[in-house]
Amino acid sequence: MSLDPPPRAVAQEHACALERLALSGEGSSVLVVAAHPDDETIGVGAMLGSLVAMGWRVHIVHVTDGAPRDPSLRPTLGRLAPSEAAAVRRSELAAALRVGGLDPDVVLLPSLGVPDQEAALAMVEVARALSQRLVTSPPSVVITHPYEGGHPDHDSVAFAVHAAARVSGVPVRIAEMSSYHAASGRQEVESASFVPGSESSCAARHDGLLDVRARRRKRAMLDAFASQVDVLASFGTLAEPLRCAPAYDFTRPPHPGTLNYERLAFGWTGDRWRELARAALKT
Ligand SMILES: [Zn+2]
Structure with missing residues (x-):
């Protein structure tokens, strides 16, 4: 099932918003990492269909396979072997993209295949793979996660994208889609926003408010992830904000206080993650 394509005016607005974030002020290709x-649907699910409708080349690469090796961290897929769980996640992804008007055979690049929860252990390898991609097929803009302590894999991907851009020498704008992070002073998680106090590194910033049709499309995409329904139910569809990535110091915490992933049963701490980031920076 594919929903109606976005109206041209809406698609154009989305494409223009991303163009304003590109270094050159114009763009025609995007790489989502x-x-x-x-995560691509949470961050920019509705926008992706607009970009394709406007003739942009869209490619998406996933760093992990979506299958934590600890079965308790994938409750709906715990009975499957990791490779089987990863295949389910990949097929749900393909279904979601189709719903959003994207052809998975065209937009999806092979996953880098890092086990879910373990991207921090492979930051150097991931950065090298992404750097190679930037050199061989440089996009107008890269869209990725912010560094915000929401999930250790998200922070690791942010680290790897920044490192890849630096190492490759390819002039490319790193734009950020929203993911999720701890709400300051509260137990809740915030999405569709960035950590307060971390600012866009360029003047352009896109609040990404979605109209009714785009919200419907995004919800239908989210619903296609059948194994993640409980998790994704808490994500709204009101907005897909974008901004230029700040120049991060990955050796420092992304914000004061407890990080979101430190409150979860992942077993990750910010201290351990930053230790790995420091080691990766030395290689
Ligand atoms: Zn994620």
């Missing part, structure tokens, strides 16, 4: 199958 996401940690897990579904």
Whole structure:
């Protein structure tokens, strides 16, 4: 099932918003680097269909396979072997993209295949692979996660994209889609926003408010991830904000206080993650 394509005016507005973030002020290709199958939909699901409708070349690469090796961290797929769980995640992803008006055979690049939850252990390898991609097929803009302590894999992908841009020498704008992070002073998680106090590094910033049709499309895409329904139910469809990535110091915490992933049963701490980031920076 594919929903109606976005009206031209809406598609054009989305494409223009991304163009304003590109270094050259114009663009025609985007590479989305996401940690897990579904992060692209959470961040820019509705926008992707607009870009394709406007003739942009869209490519999406996932760093992890979406299948944590600890079965308790994939409750709906815990009975499957990791490779089987990864295949389910990939097929749900393909279904979601189709719903959003994208052809998975065209837009999806092979996953880098890092086990879910373990991207921090492979930051150097991921950065090298992404750097190679930037050299051979430089996009107008890369869209990826912010560094915000929401999930260790998200932060690791942010690290790897920044490192890849630096190492490759390819002049490319790193734009950020929203993911999720701890709400300051509260137990809740915030999405469709960025950590307060971390600012866009360019003047352009896109609040990404979605109209009714785009919201419907995004919800239908989210619903295609059947194994993640419980998790994704809490994500709204009101907006897909974008901004230029700040120049991060990955050796420092992304914000004061407890990080979102430190409150979860992942077993990751910010201290351990930053230790790995420091080691990766030395290689
Ligand atoms: Zn994710």
